[in-house]
Amino acid sequence: MLTMGIDIGSTTCKCIIFKDGSEIVGRAIVPLGTGTSGPQQVFQTALSSGGFVREDMERILVTGYGRFSFDEADTQKSEITCHAQGIHYLFPSARTVIDIGGQDIKVLHISGRGMADNFVMNDKCAAGTGRFLDVMAGVLNVRTEDLGSISMEAENEVRISNTCTVFAESEVISKLSANVRLADLVAGIHTSVATRVASLVFRNGVVKDVAMSGGVALNQGIVRALSRELKTDILIHKDCQFAGAIGAALIANQELLRQARDNKK
Amino acid sequence: MAENNVPAPKREIPKSRVMVNQQTAQIYANAWAAKEKGEPVGWSTAIFPQEIAETFGLPVLYPENNAAAISAKHLGDPFIQHAEGEMRYPINICSYARMNIGMADKMSGEKYERVEPAMPVPDFLLLANNSCTQLMKWYENLSRNLGIPIFFVDCLFNYYEEPPAPHKIKYVRSQIENCIKDMETFFGKKFDWDRFLEIQQRSQINRKLFNEIVKLNSRTPAPMNGFDLFNYMSPLVLCRGQESTTAIFEQLKLEVLELIATNTSTFTAKEQHRVHWEGIACWPNLGYNLKMLKSYGVNAVMNGYVTAWDVAYEPGDLDGMAKAYQMSSTNSFSTPSIMAKRAKSIKDYSCDGMLCHVNRSCKMMTFHIFVGHEIIEEQTGVPCANFDGDQSDTRVFSEAQFETRLQALVEIMQHNKEAQND
Numbered sequence: 172m173l174t175m176g177i178d179i180g181s182t183t184c185k186c187i188i189f190k191d192g193s194e195i196v197g198r199a200i201v202p203l204g205t206g207t208s209g210p211q212q213v214f215q216t217a218l219s220s221g222g223f224v225r226e227d228m229e230r231i232l233v234t235g236y237g238r239f240s241f242d243e244a245d246t247q248k249s250e251i252t253c254h255a256q257g258i259h260y261l262f263p264s265a266r267t268v269i270d271i272g273g274q275d276i277k278v279l280h281i282s283g284r285g286m287a288d289n290f291v292m293n294d295k296c297a298a299g300t301g302r303f304l305d306v307m308a309g310v311l312n313v314r315t316e317d318l319g320s321i322s323m324e325a326e327n328e329v330r331i332s333n334t335c336t337v338f339a340e341s342e343v344i345s346k347l348s349a350n351v352r353l354a355d356l357v358a359g360i361h362t363s364v365a366t367r368v369a370s371l372v373f374r375n376g377v378v379k380d381v382a383m384s385g386g387v388a389l390n391q392g393i394v395r396a397l398s399r400e401l402k403t404d405i406l407i408h409k410d411c412q413f414a415g416a417i418g419a420a421l422i423a424n425q426e427l428l429r430q431a432r433d434n435k436k
Numbered sequence: 437m438a439e440n441n442v443p444a445p446k447r448e449i450p451k452s453r454v455m456v457n458q459q460t461a462q463i464y465a466n467a468w469a470a471k472e473k474g475e476p477v478g479w480s481t482a483i484f485p486q487e488i489a490e491t492f493g494l495p496v497l498y499p500e501n502n503a504a505a506i507s508a509k510h511l512g513d514p515f516i517q518h519a520e521g522e523m524r525y526p527i528n529i530c531s532y533a534r535m536n537i538g539m540a541d542k543m544s545g546e547k548y549e550r551v552e553p554a555m556p557v558p559d560f561l562l563l564a565n566n567s568c569t570q571l572m573k574w575y576e577n578l579s580r581n582l583g584i585p586i587f588f589v590d591c592l593f594n595y596y597e598e599p600p601a602p603h604k605i606k607y608v609r610s611q612i613e614n615c616i617k618d619m620e621t622f623f624g625k626k627f628d629w630d631r632f633l634e635i636q637q638r639s640q641i642n643r644k645l646f647n648e649i650v651k652l653n654s655r656t657p658a659p660m661n662g663f664d665l666f667n668y669m670s671p672l673v674l675c676r677g678q679e680s681t682t683a684i685f686e687q688l689k690l691e692v693l694e695l696i697a698t699n700t701s702t703f704t705a706k707e708q709h710r711v712h713w714e715g716i717a718c719w720p721n722l723g724y725n726l727k728m729l730k731s732y733g734v735n736a737v738m739n740g741y742v743t744a745w746d747v748a749y750e751p752g753d754l755d756g757m758a759k760a761y762q763m764s765s766t767n768s769f770s771t772p773s774i775m776a777k778r779a780k781s782i783k784d785y786s787c788d789g790m791l792c793h794v795n796r797s798c799k800m801m802t803f804h805i806f807v808g809h810e811i812i813e814e815q816t817g818v819p820c821a822n823f824d825g826d827q828s829d830t831r832v833f834s835e836a837q838f839e840t841r842l843q844a845l846v847e848i849m850q851h852n853k854e855a856q857n858d
Contacts, residue, residue, distance in 0.1 A: 236836065251844035275837075286851045289809075289819050290844060294794050374806060 172427060175228045176419025177214060177244065178253065179237030181273035182301060183386060184209040186217035187416040188228070192424035197221030198413065204273065205237025214243055232423035234415050236274065248422055250415055251279060251287050254384050257418030259285025261408040266378040269368060269397070269405070270414070271387035273301040276368055278375045285418075291375045298334040299367035301387050306336055307360050310343050311353060318357050322392030325358035334367055358392060365396035372401060382406040384414035447704075452688035456670055459680050464553050467495040471556040476623065479555065479578070480562035481571050482673050483744060483764050485589060485612060485757065487639055489562060490677040491632040492625055496562065497555045499536040501673045506535065507719035507828040511551045515539040516829060531797040531828035533574040540578055560584055560622065566591035567744060567765035568800050585622060587615045591762045597773050600762050609758035635677040636751035642676055643746050645685035652692050653737050654785045658710065659695035661703035662736035663726050666717045672745035701735075708733030709849045712782050714740050714808075715793030715801050718825040721833045728839055732846045738785040740766060740778055771804040772811065779815040788849040790820040791842065796832045819852070821845035 174192070178185040182204045188197030199216035203209030218224060225243065233244035234253040250272070258268045259281060268279040276293045293299065301315075308315040329351050333339040339360075346356055372381075381403055387393055388411040398405045410417065467477050478489060478496040489496045506512045512535045519525045519538030542548045543557050563575045563586050572588075579586045589611045592604050616627050646668070653660050668688060671681040695701055713736040718725055729736060744765040749756035766774045782790060790812055792805045809820045821841045826832040 236840075249840055249843040249847055251840075252847045286855075287844065287848055289813060289848070290821070291809075292822070292841065294822060294824050376810075 172229055172424065173223065173227050174420045174423035174427065175214075175217065175231040176253070176416040176421070176423060177210065177217075177231065177233045177235075177241065178250070178413075178415035178419060179205045179210050179213075179233060179235040179241060180415075181205060181236045182305070183273070183412075184213035184235075184237075185413050185416040186213040187413055187420045188217055188221050188223065189417075189420040189424055192421055192428075195417070197223060198416075200412065205235070205240065210237060210241050214241075230423040230427050232419040232426070234419045246423070246426070248419065251277060251290050253415045253418035253422065255279050255281040255287040255418065256285045256421050257414030257416070258382050258384050260417055260421060261410060261414060262380065262382045262406045264380045265382035265406060267372065267375070267381040268414075269372060269381065269383045269388075270385045271299070271301055271364070271368060271383070271393070272385055276300055276371055278368075278371045280375060280378055289375065291371055293367075293371060296335065298336055298339070299364045301385070303336050303339070303364065304360070304387065304390070304393075306340055307343060307357075310340055311347070311357065313353075313357075316389070318361070319390035319392040319394075321354050322357040322361050322395075324354035326352070327355050328358040328362060329355050331356075331359045331363040334363065339363065358396075361390070361392040361396040362400075364393055365400045368397055369400035377401055377403060379403060380406055382408070382411075384411050386412040388412070447702075450688075450691050450702075452684055452691055453667065455680075455684045455687060456668065459671060459675060459684060460553065462680075463495075463674050464497065464555070467497050468556055470495040476559035477556050478560045478562055479558040481564050481567070481575070483567050483747070483761065484562040484564040485615075485761055486676050487632060487635045487757070488612070488616060488619065488627075490635045491628055492619060492623060494623070497558075498673055499555070500532050501670060502553060502555055503532040503535045503828055504717070504719050505553055506551055507531075508722055509551075510720055510830070512720075512828050513830060515542065515551075518542055527829075529797075530568070530570050530574070531826055533570060535828055537574065537577055537581075540582060558582065558584060561586040563587070564589040564591055564761060566761055567767045568798070569593075570800075587619055587622075589615055589761065591768060594763060594769050594773065597770060597776075600759055604762065605755050605759045608762050609754050612754065612758055612761075633752055636749075636757070638679060638682065639677045639747070640749070640751055642672065642678075642681045642685060643748065645682065645689065646672055646742075647746060649685060649689050649692055650738070650742060652689075652696065655696060656710070656786055657701055657707040658703060658735055658737040658785075659692050659701050660737075661701070661726070662713065662738060663717070663722065663729075664702055665739065665742045666722070669742055669745065676745060676747075703730070703735045705730040705735075706733050707735045709788045709846060710735055710737045710786055711845070711849075712736070712738050712740070712778065712785065712787040712790045713793070714778065714790055714805060715795050716741055716798055716827045718793060718795075718833055719827055720830045721825065721835075721838075724835060725838065728842055732842060734791075734842065734846060736791065737787065738781055740774070740781070743777075767800040771807055774804055775808045775811040775815070778808070779812055782812065782816045782818055787816075787818060788852070789818045789845050791845060792820055792822045794822045794824050796824070796826045797829060798827060819845060819848045 184201045186199045190196045197217045197220045199213045201209045201213040231244045233241045233247045238247040270277040279290045280288045480496045482500045515535045515538035519534040675681045747760045747764045749760040823838045823841045
């Protein structure tokens with residue numbers, strides 16, 4: 172039984188194909204978000220990766236910001252539920268999930284069965300999100316995915332006091348003008364994101380184990396800064412960026428099983 | 437949007453709603469007629485002891501109510517922009533205040549285009565700070581800009597969980613008495629204490645009736661779409677001491693009892709989940725909010741706002757009245773007190789969750805939400821979700837954010853139900 176989960180984010184699309192809810196048999200990631208060709212690309216690429224066609228998929232569940240505009244899907248769920256299920260699959264011991272997405276930050280408490288019990292998200296502004304890091308990378312003329320390794324070279328981390336993306340951009344430019352080392356600046360940016368995210372985590376309460384999902388979790392500088400702020404280790408899986416899509420595919424599988432059970436009754 | 441949107445048949449406007457509209461139109465018409473005759477017209481904060489103005493027979497309108505009505509029609513932006521622009525008020529203050537101060541300033545200009553429901557320029561102000569401390573600066577600004585007096589009842593904040601101490605009640609009572617004296621002088625009228633008692637009695641009849649109606653929504657499924665409660669608050673705000681309000685609520689009660697008898701509801705979708713709505717309505721987005729709630733089968737059966745006009749006291753007992761006005765709005769309560777009321781309400785109305793409006797304008801109603809989540813989850817076991825919005829400022833609300841958070845709340849509520857049934 173093949174099920175597909177697609178996570179259509181604001182900046183990236185991720186897709187996972189599961190066999191019988193236990194084995195990943197196809198995957199794809201496309202650095203384009205909703206409103207672009209990203210959803211179609213990720214869908215086709217994931218099918219090709221496992222040598223499948225659309226008809227092989229018994230159920231397709233879509234999540235993420237673009238979940239209402241993908242016609243190939245059978246159903247949709249919120250990112251909160253999908254990330255909870257996805258992280259539970261990757262780390263069954265996780266009880267707190269931190270997801271730094273392109274436009275929002277989510278902190279979830281999950282049960283031993285991978286269901287979200289409650290969640291908090293950023294309010295009022297999008298400071299500290301993935302987009303914030305993209306803007307900073309643009310100002311520094313480096314790739315977003317390189318920020319983590321650059322920050323590892325920091326010797327005298329500088330303080331970035333503004334959380335507002337626009338003001339922080341100006342602050343970073345002024346530090347560059349003052350010849351601050353790139354690595355020290357990037358480390359400061361990571362700490363600024365980490366303090367913002369940590370306040371949300373503390374609002375919900377730190378329940379161990381703590382895991383991160385989403386692409387930002389691949390940034391080791393952010394993970395290190397956040398771990399320092401939270402005073403706890405953070406679990407990072409190599410497939411953390413796929414957590415939402417994994418959860419979506421698993422939920423699609425559960426829905427099929429439930430349908431089959433109901434049909435038998 | 438969710439797939440289970442149930443198309444609703446076009447319903448006739450219930451008689452009670454027609455009566456509310458007529459009452460509102462009459463109140464505004466009376467104010468304009470008084471103005472044309474050169475008689476004084478007042479603007480009042482929403483929970484001022486209206487019994488006083490009613491006894492004096494003064495035409496009074498309510499800027500907060502007016503701002504809500506204009507916001508719901510999406511007509512408030514020019515006034516807010518005027519307040520922020522030419523008048524230099526900051527974006528961080530209440531949007532009702534910005535809208536009303538901007539409107540008051542535009543009224544005196546030559547190019548003023550009336551936006552309905554339009555209020556005449558006031559000649560006096562009635563102010564009670566029991567629902568918000570920012571009201572004082574808002575009304576001081578109006579007073580200064582328009583050169584008109586304020587009659588002020590200073591209601592103390594209830595910092596602790598016990599009822600107000602006797603000296604605090606005495607403090608509020610003395611101000612009510614002082615207001616009456618000052619108003620006698622200003623209006624050149626003797627205060628009629630017998631009439632005052634009648635108005636108090638009528639106010640109690642009306643608030644009790646409204647309470648009875650609200651309580652009917654504790655039934656499952658609820659007879660009313662919870663958002664209806666927002667619409668029926670208007671008679672309590674505008675005419676709490678009038679017989680026309682009694683007539684409206686008696687009619688509404690009949691209608692709700694009829695809905696119960698026929699097992700129908702004004703919530704036109706299937707009620708799959710019941711939530712407690714925390715905070716003022718997002719007036720400019722009320723239609724969208726309701727559409728989304730319906731599409732997920734969520735009825736916001738109760739909210740923490742409608743009880744603010746439940747000003748309960750024994751007619752003739754001025755101490756009791758002073759105490760009641762000091763304790764009417766939960767905005768003047770400590771967080772444990774507010775959340776204890778919300779937790780009780782969540783249990784009484786069988787709510788599966790709480791949906792909290794993080795209202796950029798209303799700090800008083802918003803700051804307690806974050807710590808309140810924990811209290812609610814501990815005391816009731818239901819999940820809570822926040823969304824950003826504003827009571828009037830159209831620049832804050834995000835449709836996508838609202839739906840994502842609502843959907844996540846629905847998924848958690850659904851899971852909780854399934855877990856209970858397992």
